[in-house]
Amino acid sequence: GENVEQHPSTLSVQEGDSAVIKCTYSDSASNYFPWYKQELGKRPQLIIDIRSNVGEKKDQRIAVTLNKTAKHFSLHITETQPEDSAVYFCAASQGGASKIIFGSGTRLSIRP
Amino acid sequence: NAGVTQTPKFRILKIGQSMTLQCAQDMNHNYMYWYRQDPGMGLKLIYYSVGAGITDKGEVPNGYNVSRSTTEDFPLRLELAAPSQTSVYFCASSHRGSGSTYEQYFGPGTRLTVT
Numbered sequence: 001g002e003n004v005e006q007h008p009s010t011l012s013v014q015e016g017d018s019a020v021i022k023c024t025y026s027d028s029a030s031n032y033f034p035w036y037k038q039e040l041g042k043r044p045q046l047i048i049d050i051r052s053n054v055g056e057k058k059d060q061r062i063a064v065t066l067n068k069t070a071k072h073f074s075l076h077i078t079e080t081q082p083e084d085s086a087v088y089f090c091a092a093s094q095g096g097a098s099k100i101i102f103g104s105g106t107r108l109s110i111r112p
Numbered sequence: 113n114a115g116v117t118q119t120p121k122f123r124i125l126k127i128g129q130s131m132t133l134q135c136a137q138d139m140n141h142n143y144m145y146w147y148r149q150d151p152g153m154g155l156k157l158i159y160y161s162v163g164a165g166i167t168d169k170g171e172v173p174n175g176y177n178v179s180r181s182t183t184e185d186f187p188l189r190l191e192l193a194a195p196s197q198t199s200v201y202f203c204a205s206s207h208r209g210s211g212s213t214y215e216q217y218f219g220p221g222t223r224l225t226v227t
Contacts, residue, residue: 001171006154032214043202043218044155089154093214099170100145100216104154 002027004092006103013080014111021106023090024072030092033066033073034100038087047088048075077108085110114138116219118203124225125193133188133222135203143206144186145216146170146178148199155202161186162208193226200224 003026013019025033034049050057050064050073057064061080066073077084087107093100119134137144142163147155157170161180175197177189186205190197200223204216 034214034216036216043220044216045218046215049214099157099160099168101157101171102147102155 002030002092002101004090004101004103006090006106008106009104010107010109012109012111015080015082017080019077019080019084019108021075021088021090021108022072023074023092023103024070025092026071027092027094028068028071029094032093032100033064034091034093035062035064035075036089036091036102038089038105040086044089080108080110082110082112084108116203116205116217118201118219118222120222121220122223124227125190127193127195127226129193130189130191131193131224133190133201133203133224135186135188135219136184137186137203137205137217138184139205139207139217140183141205141207141217142183143208144180145204145206146176146186146188147202147204148172148197149202149221150199158188158201190224195226198224198226 006023031052036044037047038044061078063076087105089105090103091100116137145160146158156172159178161167167178200221202221203219206216
Protein backbone atom coordinates (compact mmCIF):
# COMPACT_ATOMS: atom_id res chain seq x y z
CA GLY A 1 0.00 0.00 0.00
CA GLU A 2 0.87 3.67 -0.10
CA ASN A 3 3.54 5.02 2.24
CA VAL A 4 4.13 8.75 2.71
CA GLU A 5 7.28 10.08 4.34
CA GLN A 6 7.54 13.70 5.47
CA HIS A 7 10.57 15.80 6.44
CA PRO A 8 11.55 17.57 8.56
CA SER A 9 9.56 16.66 11.66
CA THR A 10 10.21 20.10 13.17
CA LEU A 11 11.14 23.36 11.50
CA SER A 12 11.85 26.77 13.00
CA VAL A 13 12.18 29.82 10.78
CA GLN A 14 12.52 33.57 11.33
CA GLU A 15 9.39 35.58 10.66
CA GLY A 16 9.47 36.77 7.07
CA ASP A 17 11.68 33.91 5.85
CA SER A 18 10.52 30.99 3.75
CA ALA A 19 9.72 27.46 4.92
CA VAL A 20 9.88 24.29 2.86
CA ILE A 21 8.43 20.90 3.81
CA LYS A 22 9.08 17.82 1.70
CA CYS A 23 7.21 14.56 1.20
CA THR A 24 7.82 11.39 -0.77
CA TYR A 25 5.28 8.74 -1.69
CA SER A 26 5.64 5.13 -2.77
CA ASP A 27 2.62 4.30 -4.94
CA SER A 28 3.03 5.55 -8.51
CA ALA A 29 -0.77 5.28 -8.93
CA SER A 30 -1.34 8.14 -6.45
CA ASN A 31 -2.64 11.20 -8.24
CA TYR A 32 -3.92 13.59 -5.57
CA PHE A 33 -1.69 15.33 -3.00
CA PRO A 34 -3.26 17.62 -0.40
CA TRP A 35 -1.66 19.57 2.44
CA TYR A 36 -3.44 20.10 5.74
CA LYS A 37 -2.71 22.54 8.55
CA GLN A 38 -3.54 21.71 12.15
CA GLU A 39 -3.35 24.42 14.79
CA LEU A 40 -2.91 23.38 18.40
CA GLY A 41 -5.98 21.60 19.74
CA LYS A 42 -7.93 22.02 16.50
CA ARG A 43 -8.96 19.87 13.58
CA PRO A 44 -6.90 19.61 10.38
CA GLN A 45 -7.92 21.92 7.54
CA LEU A 46 -7.00 21.79 3.87
CA ILE A 47 -4.70 24.62 2.77
CA ILE A 48 -3.74 23.57 -0.75
CA ASP A 49 -3.79 20.51 -2.97
CA ILE A 50 -2.38 19.40 -6.31
CA ARG A 51 -3.28 16.74 -8.82
CA SER A 52 -0.81 14.72 -10.81
CA ASN A 53 -1.52 16.48 -14.09
CA VAL A 54 -0.09 19.71 -12.64
CA GLY A 55 3.54 20.45 -11.64
CA GLU A 56 2.98 23.49 -9.45
CA LYS A 57 0.13 25.34 -7.80
CA LYS A 58 0.15 28.63 -5.91
CA ASP A 59 -2.26 30.33 -3.55
CA GLN A 60 -0.99 33.67 -2.22
CA ARG A 61 1.98 32.86 0.07
CA ILE A 62 1.79 29.09 -0.26
CA ALA A 63 2.76 26.87 -3.15
CA VAL A 64 3.07 23.17 -3.79
CA THR A 65 5.33 21.49 -6.33
CA LEU A 66 5.08 17.92 -7.58
CA ASN A 67 7.71 15.73 -9.24
CA LYS A 68 5.93 12.58 -10.41
CA THR A 69 9.07 10.95 -11.74
CA ALA A 70 10.84 11.21 -8.40
CA LYS A 71 7.59 10.70 -6.47
CA HIS A 72 8.02 13.70 -4.23
CA PHE A 73 6.13 16.90 -3.54
CA SER A 74 6.86 19.96 -1.44
CA LEU A 75 5.07 22.77 0.37
CA HIS A 76 6.59 26.25 0.19
CA ILE A 77 5.48 29.06 2.48
CA THR A 78 6.93 32.50 1.74
CA GLU A 79 7.03 35.60 3.98
CA THR A 80 6.14 33.52 7.01
CA GLN A 81 3.95 35.07 9.71
CA PRO A 82 3.24 34.09 13.34
CA GLU A 83 -0.11 32.60 12.33
CA ASP A 84 1.72 30.08 10.14
CA SER A 85 2.87 28.28 13.31
CA ALA A 86 1.12 24.90 13.24
CA VAL A 87 1.59 21.26 12.29
CA TYR A 88 1.46 20.60 8.56
CA PHE A 89 0.56 17.24 7.05
CA CYS A 90 1.06 16.06 3.51
CA ALA A 91 -1.02 13.22 2.09
CA ALA A 92 -1.39 11.06 -0.99
CA SER A 93 -4.37 9.38 -2.55
CA GLN A 94 -5.59 7.78 -5.72
CA GLY A 95 -8.10 10.59 -5.95
CA GLY A 96 -11.60 9.42 -6.62
CA ALA A 97 -10.73 5.80 -6.11
CA SER A 98 -9.68 5.28 -2.55
CA LYS A 99 -8.20 6.06 0.81
CA ILE A 100 -5.90 8.91 1.66
CA ILE A 101 -2.64 8.32 3.55
CA PHE A 102 -1.02 11.06 5.63
CA GLY A 103 2.60 11.82 6.37
CA SER A 104 3.79 12.06 9.97
CA GLY A 105 3.60 15.86 10.12
CA THR A 106 5.95 18.84 10.44
CA ARG A 107 5.73 21.18 13.40
CA LEU A 108 6.51 24.66 12.05
CA SER A 109 7.45 27.42 14.48
CA ILE A 110 7.87 31.04 13.42
CA ARG A 111 10.40 33.00 15.48
CA PRO A 112 9.62 36.73 15.98
CA ASN B 113 -24.78 23.28 7.81
CA ALA B 114 -23.27 21.78 10.95
CA GLY B 115 -20.59 20.05 8.83
CA VAL B 116 -19.07 17.00 10.52
CA THR B 117 -20.10 16.41 14.12
CA GLN B 118 -18.65 13.94 16.61
CA THR B 119 -19.82 12.76 20.01
CA PRO B 120 -18.66 12.52 22.68
CA LYS B 121 -15.89 15.15 22.91
CA PHE B 122 -14.12 13.32 25.74
CA ARG B 123 -14.38 9.82 27.21
CA ILE B 124 -12.50 7.75 29.74
CA LEU B 125 -12.86 3.98 29.39
CA LYS B 126 -11.65 1.15 31.56
CA ILE B 127 -9.67 -1.67 29.95
CA GLY B 128 -12.03 -4.20 28.40
CA GLN B 129 -15.01 -1.83 28.08
CA SER B 130 -16.67 -1.11 24.76
CA MET B 131 -18.02 2.07 23.25
CA THR B 132 -19.21 3.65 20.03
CA LEU B 133 -17.89 6.94 18.73
CA GLN B 134 -20.55 8.75 16.75
CA CYS B 135 -19.93 10.72 13.55
CA ALA B 136 -22.46 12.48 11.37
CA GLN B 137 -22.26 14.82 8.38
CA ASP B 138 -24.97 16.91 6.73
CA MET B 139 -23.15 17.74 3.49
CA ASN B 140 -24.37 14.68 1.55
CA HIS B 141 -20.78 13.50 1.17
CA ASN B 142 -20.30 9.98 -0.12
CA TYR B 143 -16.89 9.33 1.44
CA MET B 144 -16.32 9.13 5.19
CA TYR B 145 -13.20 8.28 7.19
CA TRP B 146 -12.00 7.54 10.70
CA TYR B 147 -8.49 8.54 11.80
CA ARG B 148 -6.63 8.31 15.05
CA GLN B 149 -3.96 10.78 16.11
CA ASP B 150 -1.64 9.80 18.91
CA PRO B 151 0.06 12.65 20.86
CA GLY B 152 2.56 14.49 18.66
CA MET B 153 1.97 12.10 15.81
CA GLY B 154 0.30 12.03 12.42
CA LEU B 155 -3.11 10.82 11.31
CA LYS B 156 -3.55 7.09 10.84
CA LEU B 157 -6.50 5.84 8.80
CA ILE B 158 -8.59 3.26 10.67
CA TYR B 159 -11.51 2.63 8.30
CA TYR B 160 -13.18 4.41 5.45
CA SER B 161 -16.42 4.18 3.50
CA VAL B 162 -17.18 5.14 -0.10
CA GLY B 163 -20.94 5.06 0.41
CA ALA B 164 -23.78 3.56 2.43
CA GLY B 165 -23.27 -0.16 2.94
CA ILE B 166 -19.60 -0.13 1.85
CA THR B 167 -16.64 0.00 4.24
CA ASP B 168 -12.97 -0.90 3.96
CA LYS B 169 -9.95 -1.18 6.20
CA GLY B 170 -7.32 1.52 6.48
CA GLU B 171 -3.82 1.33 7.97
CA VAL B 172 -4.73 0.42 11.58
CA PRO B 173 -8.12 -1.38 11.70
CA ASN B 174 -7.40 -3.93 14.44
CA GLY B 175 -9.60 -3.50 17.51
CA TYR B 176 -12.21 -1.41 15.68
CA ASN B 177 -15.38 -1.95 13.67
CA VAL B 178 -17.51 0.36 11.57
CA SER B 179 -20.84 0.37 9.80
CA ARG B 180 -22.42 2.73 7.28
CA SER B 181 -26.14 2.19 7.09
CA THR B 182 -26.89 5.76 5.94
CA THR B 183 -25.04 8.43 3.98
CA GLU B 184 -24.99 10.71 7.04
CA ASP B 185 -23.69 8.45 9.82
CA PHE B 186 -20.45 6.51 10.25
CA PRO B 187 -20.05 5.17 13.81
CA LEU B 188 -16.80 3.62 15.05
CA ARG B 189 -17.05 0.76 17.52
CA LEU B 190 -14.30 -0.14 19.99
CA GLU B 191 -14.59 -3.60 21.45
CA LEU B 192 -12.48 -4.60 24.48
CA ALA B 193 -10.72 -1.24 24.88
CA ALA B 194 -6.95 -1.35 25.46
CA PRO B 195 -4.51 1.37 26.65
CA SER B 196 -3.00 1.39 23.13
CA GLN B 197 -6.29 2.86 21.89
CA THR B 198 -5.79 6.03 23.92
CA SER B 199 -5.81 8.70 21.22
CA VAL B 200 -7.73 11.51 19.59
CA TYR B 201 -10.18 10.19 17.01
CA PHE B 202 -11.15 12.30 14.02
CA CYS B 203 -13.96 11.59 11.64
CA ALA B 204 -13.86 13.20 8.19
CA SER B 205 -15.95 13.30 5.05
CA SER B 206 -15.42 14.27 1.45
CA HIS B 207 -17.27 14.33 -1.82
CA ARG B 208 -15.64 12.20 -4.48
CA GLY B 209 -17.06 12.66 -7.91
CA SER B 210 -16.74 14.50 -11.18
CA GLY B 211 -15.62 18.06 -10.55
CA SER B 212 -15.33 17.65 -6.79
CA THR B 213 -12.45 19.14 -4.84
CA TYR B 214 -11.69 15.97 -2.82
CA GLU B 215 -11.24 18.16 0.28
CA GLN B 216 -11.71 16.28 3.54
CA TYR B 217 -13.78 18.04 6.18
CA PHE B 218 -12.83 16.97 9.68
CA GLY B 219 -14.96 16.80 12.80
CA PRO B 220 -13.77 18.36 16.09
CA GLY B 221 -12.41 15.06 17.40
CA THR B 222 -13.06 12.74 20.34
CA ARG B 223 -10.35 12.48 22.98
CA LEU B 224 -10.37 8.92 24.36
CA THR B 225 -8.38 7.69 27.33
CA VAL B 226 -8.26 3.99 28.25
CA THR B 227 -7.01 3.21 31.75
